[in-house]
Amino acid sequence: MLYRLREAGFGAYLVGGAVRDLLVAGNPKDFDVATDATPEQVKGLFRNCRLIGRRFRLAHVVFGREIIEVATFRANSDDGTGDREVENGMLVRDNVYGSIEDDAVRRDFTCNALYYAIEDFSVRDYTGGFEDVQAGIMRLIGEPEQRYREDPVRMLRAVRLAAKLGFTIEPGTAGPIPQLAYLLADAAPARLFEEMLKLFLSGHGVASFEGMERYGLFAQLFPESAAALKANRSGALRRVIVEGLANTDARVAADEPVSPAFLFALLLWPAYCRAIARLQKQGMAADEAMRLAADVATARQLEQIALPRRFSLPMQEIWLMQMRFGSRQKRRVQRTLAHPRFRAAFDFLLLRQAASGEHTAEVAFWQQTREQAGPVEPSFLDAVEHEDGEEAGGERRPRRRRRRRNGSGSTAESAAAE
The missing domain is CATH 1.10.3090.10 (cca-adding enzyme, domain 2)
Structure with missing residues (x-):
């Protein structure tokens, strides 16, 4: 997939959890691709592709039972087209496209903002994520309270990834969680159900439960x-x-x-x-x-x-x-x-x-x-x-x-x- 996108003239990178897990000698189960190709352009290159989502437009390329998720680089600002919407501080729509640098700073945690490039087999790092992975630290990109308000489920992700990777949540990232746990009441109940399965049925249930208790998330949910x-x-x-x-x-x-x-x-x-x-x-x-x-x-x-x-x-x-x-x-x-x-x-x-x-x-x-x-x-x-x-x-x-x-x-x- 990466080579086909590159041969068609697009930039394409393995991104996020797969890169992070490989750096800590993990075994990735999911692979995500980031590219400067639009979802429609991706669909034009792959017959086995379907476009999904209105809030976040994505391309899913299907290989049998495997799905590779392809996301177009997102910008970190509103271009006035209406493709980026924020309601009460929560990001409800985000389809404004930008550069790889823009895409990196709008991701949630530094350890998830790493890009593997096939042209020189390097890891591209724009947020200090490589050092944080080496140190075993979970750190939000940007101002923590604002990022949690954009998407309250990020608080659950912080606990889940820390439990999975054995990382420590950086104090500035952990500090606002108990005070902002109430924001999870605004999250979609169906999405919270899926998050519970990820938290407790991925092999790190005890550590996830202890983390949720520590930060007041269990009492909220x-x-x-x-x-x-x-x-x-x-x-x-x-x-x-x-x-x-x-x-x-x-x-x-x-x-x-x-x-x-x-x-x-x-x-x-x-x-x-x-x-x-x-x-x-x-x-x-x-x-x-x-x-x-x-x-x-x-x-x-x-x-x-x-x-x-x-x-x-x-x-x-x-x-x-x-x-x-x-x-x-x-x-x-x-x-x-x-x-x-x-x-x-x-x-x-x-x-x-x-x-x-x-x-x-x-x-x-x-x-x-x-x-x-x-x-x-x-x-x-x-x-x-x-x-x-x-x-x-x-x-x-x-x-x-x-x-x-x-x-x-x-x-x-x-x-x-x-």
């Missing part, structure tokens, strides 16, 4: 969970999150799959426990409180971050499965083993045990039961369905009333205690 963590004297709730994120980091390192549903079950577990405690304090029964708390915790979080239903529903199932682990009734045990979320819910129970040590008996019982049960056969699943009230012929049979058991209460009480 997860206010109910943050309030519950602050009020939890035993520290069990925080240990659940840290232990879970450490396990997630290990899975990423081993190239094993990770689940956004499980991630948000972790991050919102303190909020869920807090909601249970409030509802029970109002006199609600334990099992009813747990069910309603799942909806309450989810609804409140959606005000901050757009959590798709394909993740929020499994997240709630992981929570609600916790109440089942207190039951020893044979049929309920069989249904629990057959539940599609059993493995994830049991893994969550293991985290709770590691954090508080209060679930030893439950863990031992379900480990032994799972080993004895072996794989669940289809005929067993059919039997479970019939036990729920369906005869094989499809007719509904009357169910015998049973005395209500208090098996779920202990789980609700332990969640509230956590």
Whole structure:
């Protein structure tokens, strides 16, 4: 791509994270190109190109499952055409093109403003980024408060990249973050969801969580969970999150799959426990409180971050499965083993045990039961369905009333205690 652009008379450079990662002996997963060719000119050179974006016009060149993002050099000033718009200090449109020097100073961090040139195999540096990479420093380009107001998500990027690279955030760059964290309320909820996946599912979740706590970003984006963590004297709730994120980091390192549903079950577990405690304090029964708390915790979080239903529903199932682990009734045990979320819910129970040590008996019982049960056969699943009230012929049979058991209460009480 770089050679084709150059042969067509354009300047073209590998830019940003790929150059930064290669300098610290990393393994880049994404490659971005910066050029003086306009998006339309790029499209004219590559049949496998599509143009995207209105706020930032970009060219995506597709090679199978790989996408190379090509951005035209942006200017650092408004040319009066209306292609650069700022609302309340936030940059909402930026399609004024300029030189490579202009492009460098409008990028976010110095370590991301490095350009690899194919004509002489050099790294071009206009902002001091090369020295900052060598020193392991995250530094914003320009006046920090203004740059954060232009795009508040830069505060999350500072924490994420520092966690990923093991860098230190330079004091001038870090200083304004706690006071400006509230600006994230203006960011698009869908964009914040994507940022959470980058923060916590890239193999550096624990360091990202600690950074978000340090700079007040976690409290801004997860206010109910943050309030519950602050009020939890035993520290069990925080240990659940840290232990879970450490396990997630290990899975990423081993190239094993990770689940956004499980991630948000972790991050919102303190909020869920807090909601249970409030509802029970109002006199609600334990099992009813747990069910309603799942909806309450989810609804409140959606005000901050757009959590798709394909993740929020499994997240709630992981929570609600916790109440089942207190039951020893044979049929309920069989249904629990057959539940599609059993493995994830049991893994969550293991985290709770590691954090508080209060679930030893439950863990031992379900480990032994799972080993004895072996794989669940289809005929067993059919039997479970019939036990729920369906005869094989499809007719509904009357169910015998049973005395209500208090098996779920202990789980609700332990969640509230956590």
